[in-house]
Amino acid sequence: MRVIVNIQLKEGVLDPQGKAVHHALSSLKFNEVQEVRIGKQIILDINETDKKVALERVQVMCEELLANTVIENYTIDFPAC
């Protein structure tokens, strides 16, 4: 089963990488861009058929290793296919 974990910095946490990309986009004349935030997308292939169990396990993985919950939020998705 494939599970997608999206990790983003919380609102209010400074994102220097996003600021740099925003600046670079402005230099390339993409002036319509107002804000850029950069996070991580982790794709896990898990040997587990029960979606509920998989969700619980991935939540524990996020809390213990994948996300820094002090400064980051995470969401867990199951892609359609």
Added chain:
Amino acid sequence: MRVIVNIQLKEGVLDPQGKAVHHALSSLKFNEVQEVRIGKQIILDINETDKKVALERVQVMCEELLANTVIENYTIDFPAC
């Protein structure tokens, strides 16, 4: 308008960061994990109301700056809210 760009390494391209996370998860007894791939998620706030125009502009941003299309694939999503 909010636009989400997900960037992942292409199939076959080595992902040492994913390998390291996989190894760390195994050390923490998450033995059901078979593969880990790590990519980027870029959230853009764009001053543009036309979805079609926004999609075209973000595609150009991806090709010119955000993604390295030699080794990376990207997808562009418009979140529901």
